[in-house]
Amino acid sequence: MRSANMPKSTRSLALISEPDVETVFERLREAMPGRTKNAKGPKGQPDAYRSCISCMLSAQSLDSNTAKAARALFALAASPEEMLALEDEAIAQAIKPCGLYNMKTRNIRKFNQALLAEHGGVVPDTRSGLLSLPGIGRKCADIVMSFTFGADVIAVDTHVHRVCNRIGLTDAKTAEKTAEQIEQRAPDWAMADGHFWLIQFGKRVCTSRSPKCDRCPVSDLCLWYQRETDAGATS
Secondary structure, eight states: OOOTTSOOOOOOSSOOOHHHHHHHHHHHHHHSOOOOTTOOSGGGOSSHHHHHHHHHHTTTOOHHHHHHHHHHHHHHOOSHHHHHTSOHHHHHHHHGGGSOHHHHHHHHHHHHHHHHHHHTTOOOSSHHHHHTSTTOOHHHHHHHHHHTTOOOOOOOOHHHHHHHHHHTSOOOSSHHHHHHHHHHHSOGGGTTTHHHHHHHHHHHTSOSSSOOGGGOTTTTTOHHHHHHHHHHHHO
16 A cells, blocks of 8 residues: 555545445544533634634634734734724734735725624624625634534534545535535534544544554545555555
């Protein structure tokens, strides 16, 4: 079998059957922790507004850098009105640790303007409402819905996207398409904690490089593992 350290494909190029999807989630439920008690929003933020801003800051940024930027920014402003009272230069300087700070500054300003104009400063609790706001994409919307509003949705980050497409739960090129497919294919009972099982599985077992297939609870169902095994047998 080809070494797991070699260039990897995260896509199975096929889909496992619906009964197998159910089995995968049953096994992950047994092997991985679910939602922790009092789980907070993105980057530990306590409310929907700061969760949205933190999600915007996290794009192409390490968690540690996002946390630094969020702390600095929220020390200056913690509401739409306060944020819009800041000069762009002040926002950019505060969020500089997370990178792309000029673009993110523009998005933060547009987000706050729209939030006040269209929602009275109150973050909407629906996906469509969140997606209507500048700077908020599907991943961010689903994360805020799950963590802040307690909705049963599977938010798709890098880990979840990789895991779903390796196993064959989905077969999508983008995280947004993965989110659409997993929402259609995951059993209803798995929607509440599915994000937590998948993300922990991606961090602990189905890692980007050197996935630990020898101790994977779903390797017998994983289409990527089957393909790699077959390739090794014929090489």
